[in-house]
Amino acid sequence: MPLSHRFRPAPARALHPVHAALLAGSLPLFAGTLLSDWAYAASYEVQWTNFASWLNAGALLFLGLALVFALVDTIRGLGRGIIYLVLVAATFAIGLVNSFIHAKDGWASMPTGLVLSILVTGLALVAVWFGFATLRKGETA
Amino acid sequence: MRARFVFGTLAACVALTACSGGSEAPEYGENPQLPEKQRGLLPNMEIANPASWGDARPQVPEGYAITAIATDLKVPRQTLVLPNGDILVAEGSGGHAPKLRPKDIIAGYIKAKGKTSVEGGNRLTLLRDADGDGTYEVRSVFAEGLDAPYGLAFANGMIYVANQGELVRFTYRDGQTRADAPPIRVTKLPAKINHHWTKSLAASPDGRFLYVGIGSNSNVGDRGMDVEEDRAMVWQIDARTGMHRPFATGIRNPTALAFRPGSDELWAVANERDELGANLVPDYLTSVRDGAFYGWPYSYWGQNVDTRVKPARPDLVASAIKPDYALGAHVAALGVAFSAPIMGERFAQGAFVGEHGSWNRSEPVGYKVVFVPFSNGRPAGDPVDVVTGFRGEDGMTRGRPVGVTFDPRGALIICDDLSNTVWRLVPETPGNPEDFVPAGRSRADVMEEGEGGVRAPASAVATPDNLPEAR
Numbered sequence: 001m002p003l004s005h006r007f008r009p010a011p012a013r014a015l016h017p018v019h020a021a022l023l024a025g026s027l028p029l030f031a032g033t034l035l036s037d038w039a040y041a042a043s044y045e046v047q048w049t050n051f052a053s054w055l056n057a058g059a060l061l062f063l064g065l066a067l068v069f070a071l072v073d074t075i076r077g078l079g080r081g082i083i084y085l086v087l088v089a090a091t092f093a094i095g096l097v098n099s100f101i102h103a104k105d106g107w108a109s110m111p112t113g114l115v116l117s118i119l120v121t122g123l124a125l126v127a128v129w130f131g132f133a134t135l136r137k138g139e140t141a
Numbered sequence: 142m143r144a145r146f147v148f149g150t151l152a153a154c155v156a157l158t159a160c161s162g163g164s165e166a167p168e169y170g171e172n173p174q175l176p177e178k179q180r181g182l183l184p185n186m187e188i189a190n191p192a193s194w195g196d197a198r199p200q201v202p203e204g205y206a207i208t209a210i211a212t213d214l215k216v217p218r219q220t221l222v223l224p225n226g227d228i229l230v231a232e233g234s235g236g237h238a239p240k241l242r243p244k245d246i247i248a249g250y251i252k253a254k255g256k257t258s259v260e261g262g263n264r265l266t267l268l269r270d271a272d273g274d275g276t277y278e279v280r281s282v283f284a285e286g287l288d289a290p291y292g293l294a295f296a297n298g299m300i301y302v303a304n305q306g307e308l309v310r311f312t313y314r315d316g317q318t319r320a321d322a323p324p325i326r327v328t329k330l331p332a333k334i335n336h337h338w339t340k341s342l343a344a345s346p347d348g349r350f351l352y353v354g355i356g357s358n359s360n361v362g363d364r365g366m367d368v369e370e371d372r373a374m375v376w377q378i379d380a381r382t383g384m385h386r387p388f389a390t391g392i393r394n395p396t397a398l399a400f401r402p403g404s405d406e407l408w409a410v411a412n413e414r415d416e417l418g419a420n421l422v423p424d425y426l427t428s429v430r431d432g433a434f435y436g437w438p439y440s441y442w443g444q445n446v447d448t449r450v451k452p453a454r455p456d457l458v459a460s461a462i463k464p465d466y467a468l469g470a471h472v473a474a475l476g477v478a479f480s481a482p483i484m485g486e487r488f489a490q491g492a493f494v495g496e497h498g499s500w501n502r503s504e505p506v507g508y509k510v511v512f513v514p515f516s517n518g519r520p521a522g523d524p525v526d527v528v529t530g531f532r533g534e535d536g537m538t539r540g541r542p543v544g545v546t547f548d549p550r551g552a553l554i555i556c557d558d559l560s561n562t563v564w565r566l567v568p569e570t571p572g573n574p575e576d577f578v579p580a581g582r583s584r585a586d587v588m589e590e591g592e593g594g595v596r597a598p599a600s601a602v603a604t605p606d607n608l609p610e611a612r
Contacts, residue, residue: 044451104180
C-alpha cells in the first residue's frame with residue numbers, strides 16, 4: 001500500500017474497543033489534572049498538586065497506550081488519518097512536559113503547570129472528537 | 142540492563158538540563174555571590190557511581206597519613222571519641238517518608254544508586270586501640286536495637302545518642318565495651334515522616350544542655366507546612382529533665398553540631414535547599430544564635446525569597462539572618478569537628494567538615510573532607526582540601542564522607558557510609574600544642590577540649606610517648 005493511503009482516514013472502521021477505552025479514559029484524567037491544579041492555585045494546598053501529578057501520570061499511561069494503537073493502525077493502513085495521529089502524539093508530548101513541570105517543588109510548577117493542563121485537556125478533547133467523530137448514526141462510509 | 146536504563150535516563154536528564162549551566166565552581170566564604178535561580182525542565186542529577194577502594198586510598202596532604210581502622214560496618218555515620226580514647230560508631234539509616242509524587246519514586250530510585258546497599262546496623266560499635274599503635278584491635282557491639290542512631294555526645298559521665306525518634310542515654314563506666322542496660326529516654330524527638338531523618342547532637346561544655354539538630358520534612362515545604370512543625374530547627378534540651386525549646390529555627394537540615402572549644406558558642410553545618418541551580422543554595426557552617434531564624438523555607442542566605450513556598454511570609458523573611466560561612470552549594474556537609482594544634486600547624490585552628498557530595502549538580506562537588514581555618518573565633522579564609530579521592534578521576538565514587546570527629550590523641554576520625562569504613566587521619570609529626578595556645582588560656586585548657594563540647598580528662602591526652610606510630 002502506498003504511504004499516502006496509510007494516512008488516509010478509514011472512517012468506516014470503529015476504533016478497537018481497547019483503543020477507544022484508552023483514548024476516552026485519558027480525557028477525564030487530564031481534566032482532573034486541570035481541576036487539581038486550579039484547586040492548588042486557589043488554595044496553596046500542596047496535596048492538590050500531588051493529585052495533579054498522579055492524574056497526569058495516569059492520563060499519560062492511558063494516552064501512551066492509545067498512541068501505540070494509533071501508530072499500529074496507521075502502519076496497517078487502518079488509521080483514523082494523520083490529524084488524529086498528530087493530535088494524540090501532541091497531547092502525549094505536552095502531557096509529558098507537564099509531568100516534568102509538576103515535578104518541580106511547590107509553587108515552582110505554577111503557573112506553567114496550570115496553563116499546560118488547560119492546553120492538554122483541550123487537545124485531548126479534540127483528539128477524542130477525531131477518534132470517535134465518524135461513528136454517527138446514519139452515516140456510512 | 143537496569144544500569145543501562147539508568148544511564149539512559151541520566152543522559153536524557155543531562156540533555157534536558159544542559160542549558161542550566163553549572164560549570165563554575167560554587168561560591169564559598171562569608172559573603173558568597175549568589176547567582177540567579179535557575180532550573181531546567183528536569184533537575185540536574187549526577188549520581189555517585191560506586192566502586193570498591195581496591196588498592197586505592199583517600200588522598201591526604203603531605204605529612205599526613207590515613208588508614209582504615211574499621212571496615213564492613215553497617216552504614217557508619219557519626220563517631221564519638223570517649224575519654225579513654227575508645228571510639229563509638231553510630232550505624233544506621235532512617236527515614237520513612239512516603240512517596241507522594243511520581244517524582245519521589247523516580248528520584249528515589251536514581252539516588253539510591255549512589256548509596257550503599259548495606260542495611261543500616263541500628264547499633265553502636267566500639268573500637269579500641271589499647272596500645273596506642275594506631276590499630277584498633279578491639280571491636281565490639283556496644284549497643285544494638287537502636288532506631289537509626291546518628292548524633293552522639295558524652296557528658297555527665299553518660300553517652301547520649303540521638304536516634305531518629307528519641308534522644309536516649311547510656312550510663313558508662315570507663316573501659317566498658319558493651320552497655321550494661323538498655324538506654325533510658327531523655328526525650329522524644331520529632332519523628333513524623335523523617336524526610337531528613339538524621340538527628341545531630343552536641344552537649345554544652347557544662348553538660349547542662351543537649352542540642353539536637355532536626356532536619357526539615359521536605360526540600361522546601363513541598364509536603365505542606367503542617368508536617369514542618371518542630372522541623373528545620375535546633376532544640377535545646379535540659380539533660381536532666383528532658384524539657385526542650387526551639388533554640389534556633391529556619392535551618393533546613395542541621396546535620397552536625399559542635400561547640401567551639403573554649404567558648405559557649407554552638408556551631409552547626411547545615412544542608413540547604415535543592416533545585417535552584419548548580420550554585421544555589423550554599424550549604425553552610427555557622428554559629429547558631431539563640432532565637433535566630435535562618436530563613437527556611439521562605440528565604441535563603443538571609444532574605445533572598447524562595448518563591449516556591451506559598452503562601453509567602455514576608456514577616457518571617459524580614460527576620461531571617463545570614464549564616465556565617467558558605468561551604469558551597471550541594472556539597473552536603475554532614476560532619477563538623479573543631480581541630481586543635483596537635484593536628485599540625487596547618488590545621489591548628491579551625492573546623493573540619495565532612496562533605497558527602499552532591500546529587501543536584503552536573504559537575505559533582507563535595508565528596509571530600511575540608512578544613513575551614515578560623516581566626517579569633519571566626520572563619521577566616523577559603524576552605525582547604527584535607528581528604529580527597531573519594532570520587533576518583535575515573536568518575537567512580539569509592540567513599541562518601543559523613544561525620545568527622547577530632548580525637549584529642551591527635552587524629553581525625555572520618556565515617557564513610559558508602560564503603561562502610563571508618564578512616565583515621567593523623568599528622569606524621571604532631572603539632573606542638575605549646576606553640577598554639579590562644580592568648581589568655583593555658584595549655585591544659587586547650588588539651589581538655591574535644592569535639593562537641595566533650596571534655597576529655599587529661600589521661601586521654603596524647604603525650605609524645607603514647608602517640609600512635611606515624612605511618
